[in-house]
Amino acid sequence: MKFFSDEALAIFVPILVYWVYSGMYMALGKSMDKYRLHSRKEEDSKNLVSKLEVIKGVLLQQLVQAGVAAVVFTLTGDSSSTVSYNEEGQGSSWYSYLTVARQFALAMIVLDGWQYAWHRYMHLNRFLYRHIHSWHHCLVVPYAFGSQYNHPIEGLILDTLGGALAFVVSGMSPRASIFFFSLCTIKGVDDHCGLWLPGNLFHLCFWNNTAYHDVHHQLRGSRFNFSQPFFVMWDKVFGTHMPYVLEERLGGGLQARPLTAKAATMAKKTSTMQA
Numbered sequence: 001m002k003f004f005s006d007e008a009l010a011i012f013v014p015i016l017v018y019w020v021y022s023g024m025y026m027a028l029g030k031s032m033d034k035y036r037l038h039s040r041k042e043e044d045s046k047n048l049v050s051k052l053e054v055i056k057g058v059l060l061q062q063l064v065q066a067g068v069a070a071v072v073f074t075l076t077g078d079s080s081s082t083v084s085y086n087e088e089g090q091g092s093s094w095y096s097y098l099t100v101a102r103q104f105a106l107a108m109i110v111l112d113g114w115q116y117a118w119h120r121y122m123h124l125n126r127f128l129y130r131h132i133h134s135w136h137h138c139l140v141v142p143y144a145f146g147s148q149y150n151h152p153i154e155g156l157i158l159d160t161l162g163g164a165l166a167f168v169v170s171g172m173s174p175r176a177s178i179f180f181f182s183l184c185t186i187k188g189v190d191d192h193c194g195l196w197l198p199g200n201l202f203h204l205c206f207w208n209n210t211a212y213h214d215v216h217h218q219l220r221g222s223r224f225n226f227s228q229p230f231f232v233m234w235d236k237v238f239g240t241h242m243p244y245v246l247e248e249r250l251g252g253g254l255q256a257r258p259l260t261a262k263a264a265t266m267a268k269k270t271s272t273m274q275a
Helices: 006-035 040-046 051-076 097-124 126-131 133-138 152-170 174-192 201-205 210-218 233-237 261-274
Strands: 244-248 254-258
Touching: 006 051, 006 174, 051 152, 097 126, 097 133, 097 152, 097 174, 097 233, 126 133, 133 152, 152 174, 174 201, 174 210, 201 210, 210 244, 210 254
Parallel strands: none
Antiparallel strands: 244 254
C-alpha cells in the first residue's frame, strides 16, 4: 500500500533533494578549499546578499514551484503517463528504459531551449535585468544552496514554467518526473557549488558545468554562457559561447579564466551600463 502518490513525490522529492545535496556540499567545508573556484574571502566580500536571505528566497520559489506542479498534475491527470500496469501492478514490458531515456532527452532539450531564451532576454533587457535577474547575480561567487535563489518572477518563468513545459511536451509520467526533476535539481546545485571536484560525473558528461556557469557569474551582466542546465549548444548556435581555461589560483584553489579577453571587456562594460 502506497503512502504517497507519484504526483506528491514528484512535487516534494526534488525539494528534499535540493537541500540534502546542497547541504552535502556545504558540509565539505574547508577540506575542499583546494578545489574552490573562488576563495572564501571573495565569497564573503563579493556577494551582495546574506545566506539567510538566500534561504528565504529559495523557500519562496520552491513553494510556488510546488503549487504550479500540483496544478499541472491535476490538469494532465493520467494523460501524461505512458506506463501501462498489469494486474500485479508492475509496469508492462513495452515500457522500457529506452522510452524513459527518450523522454528525458526531449525534456532536457525543451528545458534548455526555454531557459536559454529567457535567461538571455533577461540580460539584454535592462529593466528585467535590473529589477529581476540581478537578484540571482547578487551571488557573484555562487555556492550550492544559492542555485535556486532568484526573483520570484524569474523562478516562476524560467524554472517552474520551463519544467512544466518540459514535462508536458516529453509526455513523461509523474513517476518518471520524480527522477527527471531530481536530476535537474542536482545538476543546478552542482553548477553553482563553486567546486571543481575530481571525478565529478557531471564534469565528465557535460561541457555545461560548474566552471562554465562560473564564467557567466564572474562577468556580471554578461552576454555570454547563458545555457543551462545541461548543454552548451544554444550558446554555440547563437554566438554567446565563451570558452575558459582552468588554472591554479594564487593563494590556492582554482579559477576559471575566460579565454576571450575582448569578450570579457565587453561584458564588463555592459555590466556598468546595467548597474
